Amino acid sequence: MPSTAIDATLLDLLTRYKRRIAGAYRALTPDEIPTLVGAHTASRKIDGELWFLVTDAKRPMLVNPAGRTLTESLPVLDQARTLPAGLLIAGELHADAGSDRERVGDLSALLAGAASGMTRVCFTAFDLLRDAAGSDQLAQPFDVRWTALQTLIPDGATNLRRIAPTTVEGPTALQSLFTEMVEQGGAEGLVVRSPAGMVYKLKPTRDIDAVIIAFSENADEPDRVRSILLGLMHEDGTIHLLGGCGNVGSAEVRTALHKRLAAQVVPSQVRYASDSGALYRFVKPEIVVTVRVTELQGEKSDGTPTTTPVLEYGAAGWSGRGVRPCPRPIHPVLERIREDKTATAHDVRFAQVADRLPVSSAAAPTGPLPTSTVVRREVWTKVTKGQTAVRKLVIWRTNKEQADPTYPAYVVHWTDYSASRGTPLDREVRLAPTETLAMSLGDAMIEENIKKGWTKV
Numbered sequence: 001m002p003s004t005a006i007d008a009t010l011l012d013l014l015t016r017y018k019r020r021i022a023g024a025y026r027a028l029t030p031d032e033i034p035t036l037v038g039a040h041t042a043s044r045k046i047d048g049e050l051w052f053l054v055t056d057a058k059r060p061m062l063v064n065p066a067g068r069t070l071t072e073s074l075p076v077l078d079q080a081r082t083l084p085a086g087l088l089i090a091g092e093l094h095a096d097a098g099s100d101r102e103r104v105g106d107l108s109a110l111l112a113g114a115a116s117g118m119t120r121v122c123f124t125a126f127d128l129l130r131d132a133a134g135s136d137q138l139a140q141p142f143d144v145r146w147t148a149l150q151t152l153i154p155d156g157a158t159n160l161r162r163i164a165p166t167t168v169e170g171p172t173a174l175q176s177l178f179t180e181m182v183e184q185g186g187a188e189g190l191v192v193r194s195p196a197g198m199v200y201k202l203k204p205t206r207d208i209d210a211v212i213i214a215f216s217e218n219a220d221e222p223d224r225v226r227s228i229l230l231g232l233m234h235e236d237g238t239i240h241l242l243g244g245c246g247n248v249g250s251a252e253v254r255t256a257l258h259k260r261l262a263a264q265v266v267p268s269q270v271r272y273a274s275d276s277g278a279l280y281r282f283v284k285p286e287i288v289v290t291v292r293v294t295e296l297q298g299e300k301s302d303g304t305p306t307t308t309p310v311l312e313y314g315a316a317g318w319s320g321r322g323v324r325p326c327p328r329p330i331h332p333v334l335e336r337i338r339e340d341k342t343a344t345a346h347d348v349r350f351a352q353v354a355d356r357l358p359v360s361s362a363a364a365p366t367g368p369l370p371t372s373t374v375v376r377r378e379v380w381t382k383v384t385k386g387q388t389a390v391r392k393l394v395i396w397r398t399n400k401e402q403a404d405p406t407y408p409a410y411v412v413h414w415t416d417y418s419a420s421r422g423t424p425l426d427r428e429v430r431l432a433p434t435e436t437l438a439m440s441l442g443d444a445m446i447e448e449n450i451k452k453g454w455t456k457v
Helices: 008-020 030-035 075-080 104-112 115-120 142-152 170-184 251-262 435-449
Strands: 026-028 039-044 049-054 061-063 088-095 121-130 160-162 166-169 190-193 199-202 206-217 225-233 239-245 288-293 295-297 307-314 317-325 328-330 333-337 373-384 387-397 410-417 425-432
Touching: 008 049, 008 061, 008 435, 030 170, 039 170, 049 121, 061 075, 075 121, 075 160, 088 104, 104 115, 104 121, 115 121, 121 142, 166 170, 170 190, 170 199, 206 239, 206 251, 225 251, 225 288, 239 328, 288 328, 373 435, 387 435, 410 435, 425 435
Parallel strands: 026 199, 121 160
Antiparallel strands: 039 166, 039 190, 049 061, 049 088, 088 121, 190 199, 206 225, 206 288, 225 239, 239 307, 288 333, 295 328, 307 317, 373 387, 387 410, 410 425
8 A cells, every 4th residue: 555654743643642542441341331320422332443534635644553544545535535624533444344343354454455445444433633723622522522523424424434422321221232232233342431531442351262371470479370471372383472461360379370380380582571570480381271351452552563472382492483463461360270171273272362453464474584774873961960861862774564564664762861860761662654754753852852961972
């Protein structure tokens, strides 16, 4: 697909919206419906990807938070040409599945496939960020923004659509709507908004069978498991790291599990740390468990896919086989140990989560990837009370985006070191699809962080 460069200000706005608003949705399980008292608005959750519709005087375009654009002649963009210029609208880009439920994997296939398939690409709007006059709308209450969307995108649209919220009075009405749309209608879930502005993603919980590949321990309770690291198997026998699970049960369960896992520790060339910073101890991939999750998240806050290592277990222990996209489990809870299952490509298959991948899950490239190239490096220092602080900008081109689409084209990395701070080392990483945008992001970082007193090295 052709790509159009977008300016750094717009990309920063989209990234912040993804992180602060769309990324702040709270996952809610059906068991928690009774906690939502009073009136709420609910709409069907579309199984797609967060994209933004930008209208201008020349031609509308679709942009995702990572900077990818769609600008060519598509039915959804042809229909958007009737909208006023200057709009910025958030929505779900998804595949039209007819009477069936749409799935994010179908969208990935369409975007990677032939142009003829693009007739099924749809955009369902759910929020207005900027109006035709260029005014920021996010300070307005959601019902005001929603009223504006109703005016802009009327009912009966084909590829260009908008959500259809329903007002529900109390948990009984919400449960009835959930039963109708999700349990009977097959929708992925509901998006529920409270009068106070809270937004919930109400989805059925999901059970996943995975194999334990490592565990961590409590420093003050070395005979108990603190968390377990889970993996899923591909057809070729490699194991894709799914994520950690710290909710593994009572003290008795943690002690019994530690006894079993400590006896299965094996060498590993791979090092992996838990969220608390403790290193996992790798074990033989033999114990299969069922974990329950509230959601599988396939994207980071900037719209890029979440990735984890692919590992191989052999006579010498564990070794790495690269990094590939893998959705991240949200709120995993250990349900039970599956003594009736073994670590095979069927019982702990990766296909259990493949439908949550926002990008193509094609096999990893077989050959070595090109090396990255540094295109810009600048360093500044500042001496205060005898201590030297350092700030550094590095921009590099990965040279890998053509061979492996999980890599961005450019990476912008800012380092801020000051020994006098409680956290001496701060880092910021931004991704960019073009060198022009990468340089603009770098210039903005310099303008924000380099003031009087800093000396360029």
